[in-house]
Amino acid sequence: MKTPFVTKNQLEKITEQYPTPFHIYDEKGIREKARALNKAFSWNKGYKEFFAVKATPTPAILKILKEEACGADCASYVELLMADKCGFDGANIMFSSNDTPKEEFLLAKKLGATINLDAYEHIAFLSALTETDDFEFPKTMSLRYNPGGVFAMGTKIMDNPEDSKFGMTHEQLLDGILQLQKYGVQHFGIHSFLASNTVTNDYYPELARQLFEFALEIREKTGVTLDFINLSGGIGVNYRPEEVENDIAVIGDGVRRVYEATLTANGMGQVKIFTELGRFMLAPHGLLATRVLHRKKTYRTYIGVDASAVNLMRPAFYDAYHHITVLGKENETAREIVDVTGSLCENNDKFAKNRSLPVIEPGDLLVIHDTGAHGFSMGYQYNAKLRSAELLLKEDGQVRLIRRAEKPEDYFATIEGFDFE
Structure with a gap:
């Protein structure tokens, strides 16, 4: 059974001033969720939650999350404007878009946001902007990874990344890093989203394991030690009352154990962990x-x-x-x-x-x-x-x-x- 955070008496009183239908949000619950998330990943010194603005593009909500040390993940021109107007500086904005117009890349660069490239072909697109629009490649960039195939974990999760329009292949990402270095990019991150709305504590640790192992391969084949790894979203909510909600403390500890066994053990214990948990944070x-x-x-x-x-x-x-x-x-x-x-x-x-x-x-x-x-x-x-x-x-x-x-x-x-x- 799910219990609303408002009672009938409260809501009847509210409707006297604000007629239905309307959406209503619980500030206390939002703040508690943000604090629990930050605590779960506090073992990682560079950890940052970049809240997915597309989930709830409401300035009052974004300002609450900013107060709780979250950043903003933006996917469009107006989302970038909104993040900027809500007081997020460039270091706290991740720009993860696809099929992106040049105006959006230019604004992201102007704001100092971290550009997360969805397509290998966008490297050439940005290179052309250096000729026509005075674009300069930033010193830090991220690349979105799509491993293809099927992402499976027993019977709990099975999604098909190969069917997804997002991200680049294994070889494209490796070559992309080499190409971007030629344009002056010095610091790199990777980002991946392999399953949606998972209701299991096992998804993030397994995703992390795959990305951490790839990070070792990236270092071996390109000489680049990643600055950050963005686990993106995918942690879901128990929409059905019979489902057991995710335990973010257990999830964070699961990622920590994989991090220490894979990255710390191989001299990469300084890599920052980022997340983009719009649904988990707000739904x-x-x-x-x-x-x-x-x-x-x-x-x-x-x-x-x-x-x-x-x-x-x-x-x-x-x-x-x-x-x-x-x-x-x-x-x-x-x-x-x-x-x-x-x-x-x-x-x-x-x-x-x-x-x-x-x-x-x-x-x-x-x-x-x-x-x-x-x-x-x-x-x-x-x-x-x-x-x-x-x-x-x-x-x-x-x-x-x-x-x-x-x-x-x-x-x-x-x-x-x-x-x-």
């Missing part, structure tokens, strides 16, 4: 609050709510599970099988399908769990729906509006030749 600390509008019964029973896939795309896009709590009815034994739906003109606009829930009536308040990452950020405006507000439940129990809900005039603001008035 459990956000809820989507929505109110029931209608019941409908045809071949199934449908519970219609005022949120839709524009507020939370994951169930429609990935058929992803998000737990739902009917506030005030947590202990009711009477249950029914229902679909919980939004109002979009798409049949996949469903937050739950054939879900056993307490008997729900119009006016009930529901919270959809684990929406703190890849929730609001994946929103869109199909059916001319407007993006919802974002609220922050502060540590002192007060609620702060951190992004207002869109208004119709916002939707029309970018249209030329149309008089909204």
Whole structure:
């Protein structure tokens, strides 16, 4: 069973000022998670969490994480601007993009961000910018690694890196380091992302083992001792209540043991460890609050709510599970099988399908769990729906509006030749 960080009474009071639907985040939980992560990797002197901005691109959240010693991982021009405006300096910005326009590379270089190259071919692309846009290769760069094949760990994890559009091959990365040295790059890191949303304490240590062994090969074949190894994301959350959540202390210790056996034992005990844990850091600390509008019964029973896939795309896009709590009815034994739906003109606009829930009536308040990452950020405006507000439940129990809900005039603001008035 999942317990929301807000009660029915709290949320009813909040909705008097801020109508549903809205996303609400738990400041206390976010800070505790960041501190637990930093403690788990405190054995590594250069450790840094670069929070994946794409997961929750909300300045108030980013500023909390900055206060908790996190950096920012950016994937676009506007994410770079946001990180800069939130006070992250270049040393605390990782730029991990793909199919990247030149303007984004130029801005990353201007800000002093660490550029994490996704493609071997981008080396030639950047070289051309030195001729046309006065680009200078930075002294430190990172390369994204895709080992291909299948990443397997018994039956717990099996992803197919070879199907992924991200990263470069083993040989491309080795040659890339040699090529970048010719352009004056002196310090290097590698980055890899081999599996998504893993709910096991074993993923990071196994990923680390593979990357640490590759680091030894890089030193042998290029003469370069890496400055850092970025384990990226992939540590997931227990979206389903029967799943056991990851233990970051166990994960951090697992990486430490592999680090000491592989890197420290071979004279590379100074290599920094970086992470980019957007989902792990934020997902459990956000809820989507929505109110029931209608019941409908045809071949199934449908519970219609005022949120839709524009507020939370994951169930429609990935058929992803998000737990739902009917506030005030947590202990009711009477249950029914229902679909919980939004109002979009798409049949996949469903937050739950054939879900056993307490008997729900119009006016009930529901919270959809684990929406703190890849929730609001994946929103869109199909059916001319407007993006919802974002609220922050502060540590002192007060609620702060951190992004207002869109208004119709916002939707029309970018249209030329149309008089909204």
